[in-house]
Amino acid sequence: MYRILMLVLFVVGFIQMEKLTAQGNPELYLPTDEQRGNWAVKDSVQTYADEDLYLYIDGGADVYLEYGFKKVASCKYQNPSANRMHIEIYQMKDPDAAYGIFSLNSTGLGHPLDLGDLSYQYDYYLDVWKTSYFIRCTISRKEAGALDTLKLFASVVLENIIGEGKEPLINGIIQLENHPLKNLKYIRGQIALGNIFNFGQGSIAAFDQGVTARSGDLSFYVFGYQDDHKRREWFASAKGKMYSSRKFDDFVAMEDGFTVKDKTGKSFSFKPYRQFFIVIAGKDWEEAKPLFEEMMKNIDQIYP
């Protein structure tokens, strides 16, 4: 009995050791020959680290690097009926970066899956976030059972990734009562922001992290800075740029903040609070006030 117990412990320990060794080498998470069934490797496994990502992604590498990219492993497979599958495992610098790229890639039309820390299934691909990894599995032809195969392959990859990720703290700031959110995206710079909304080149700059989401006709943006001093500097800069922007009109300075309107007459209200500044689009200053207050309370709770 003792021997059996020792053997089990040894096997479990060995498996865990293997997984630990694999951490940092996303190519080792790809399904093995035994796990792939009749899916053969079509091209050899490719890996790209750091700025070599430009050699892998044709347009769009910038945003991965902005979030904090370390390495990608990519492999294409083909089954006997010539259907092709592509698995990409992006290792990011930290779980927030991986969550960020996952959220940025989310179209809002995905079907949630029970895979990893968060996952969505789309028409012909699925995206998964787990700890510091963003995984995309794509099928080239939507034949029967293809999506189940994608899920199976994703599960195999996920089994090798140890740990659990938590959504970035800043996300909590825009969790409001009576305002269910959609298209929530965690951002880490101008390039990601430019994918969501264009305030004008350099208008809102140098933030360390941010979060944005929509709720009905409203849009929320929270930009976080290293400290209150940095926030003051960049809030003043944003104020100046919004004042002189051709994109926005009707600049009105408030006691603590300002409002502008875009060409369609939609209001954008800007308010600083501690190391953050908040933008609410779709409500004028007075209407936005209670939402600002709710977000400020959230800030105090999350960042005491």
Place this chain on the structure above:
Amino acid sequence: MVVKKDTLIILHILKKLPDLSVYSLNLTLINQVVMSKKITRRKFIADTGKATAAVAGTVALQGMTFPSILDPEADIAVVNGSDYFKSTLKAIDLLGGMGKFVNEGAHVGLLINSDFDVEGAYVDPDISIAAIKMLWDAGATKITCLQVVKEEYWQRSNLFEEYKDLISKLDQVESNTFPSEYNETDFIKLKNVPAWKSLKETEVVRSWLECDVFVNIPVSKHHATTQLTCALKNIMGVSTRQANVTFHLGSGERNNPDYLAQCIVDQYMMKKTDLCIIDSTNFITDNGPSGPGTIKTLNKVIAGTDVVALDAMTSEFLDLYPEDVYTTVKAHESGIGDMDYQKLKIVEVNV
């Protein structure tokens, strides 16, 4: 042999100097191009001959363009309709017909933004097929796709079967497929051109510089770093991946949008665009350049020759002001074209 080939390119640039004069290109620039390939100025003069130098000298004095009001055709043609093949034919017709741009026997360099998989991120192939049909019809004897256009791209069109013979006649720069690497046969290095403001060196497809007629076919879509990718940004399609990476990283600060835009403009000024056909039918307005993103449908095919004006016009389709787009502003400042597109004669029709 390499020297001779380069000399031919220089001669070709000299032939084009009346057009290039607006880009502030001059003999100094040509010297730089020559020097970058380690050809001495003396050898260059000997190779090209006094007559050529005289032409260049004369050209340097010209530096003028003629007002478009003398031209009965449109400067910019905008055609609305859901049959993109017909729209493209009509757009070129409004500009005066393909014969205005392509002479009998011409070698055409064609740059199509085709290498993406998601709808709204690549040029609708019906537009490209219409373009090549007109180019062959106008008498082009050689059409080179400056960046590889894959078979599957053409097959996305319902017109593929009907026009596959025309497609199969296309020449391709086979090595210019992502991520392309430099080789002396297909690429040429350009270094330290005086007119450049940011770019130090680039590696571009030889056929781009050699061709008689350069036709640029982009899609007007979102780009995360430059806001818009259309005619100007598309020129990164003629350079190697390594060169393009320096556009992104060469400033010492990763993804400096100002530096990236200036590098694009610097490279663009090496060759005049003879014709630009823009796909503004369906395009992504976010998550660009590769998508998937929000698709905007305008069903517009736009054609013209002033790429700066065209970029300025199409930026508004993405709710941008032309001055928000660094490539447009910098190309305007460099004299490549005029971002005040409303000064031009714009003809818009429905088909």
